[in-house]
Amino acid sequence: SQQGEEDPQALSIQEGENATMNCSYKTSINNLQWYRQNSGRGLVHLILIRSNEREKHSGRLRVTLDTSKKSSSLLITASRAADTASYFCATAGNMLTFGGGTRLMVKP
């Protein structure tokens, strides 16, 4: 069973707009990570947030974590066409478990 579930499953926006993706999970975690996957490629790590952190920034990325609601969000600001990809959250306990992903399309 997948630990994380992303919402929405697909998102289409114009370049320059912000993109927000949400992730919900079921059990206790040590940390939550976000990854990006370009079509037909491996995943690339974007950002990690520990269970005792509430918000983290990296460039145009902002991640929040609410352990009481077992949810996280990834915000990409000022999106670019090159941000078009699938984005996955992953929860880290004894193993790394991924959700179903959000497919983001950024139109130029």
Place this chain on the structure above:
Amino acid sequence: DGGITQSPKYLFRKEGQNVTLSCEQNLNHDAMYWYRQDPGQGLRLIYYSQIVNDFQKGDIAEGYSVSREKKESFPLTVTSAQKNPTAFYLCASSTWTALMNTEAFFGQGTRLTVV
């Protein structure tokens, strides 16, 4: 260059054949993972290994087997018992003792097709 390498990139299997997918890493990582990804879907864990000569089943281990004889290598065999093996297979590695706080590195994947 340090990294994780999967081979081959594309693999074709006939019905009833076993095939082995290679995964090698030179990152000195303790933990290695195999995931399966179907079109438009997320990643499902097949097997993982936290240390040499030890591995655990993930969510969809049936029809697959692995070995971990060396720290650098974690090959996956797709057996004839796996009835629907056509998928994209991804291998990953990470530090284990620091899994709680570090990222996983992924290979570029192997696309397996049954012909």
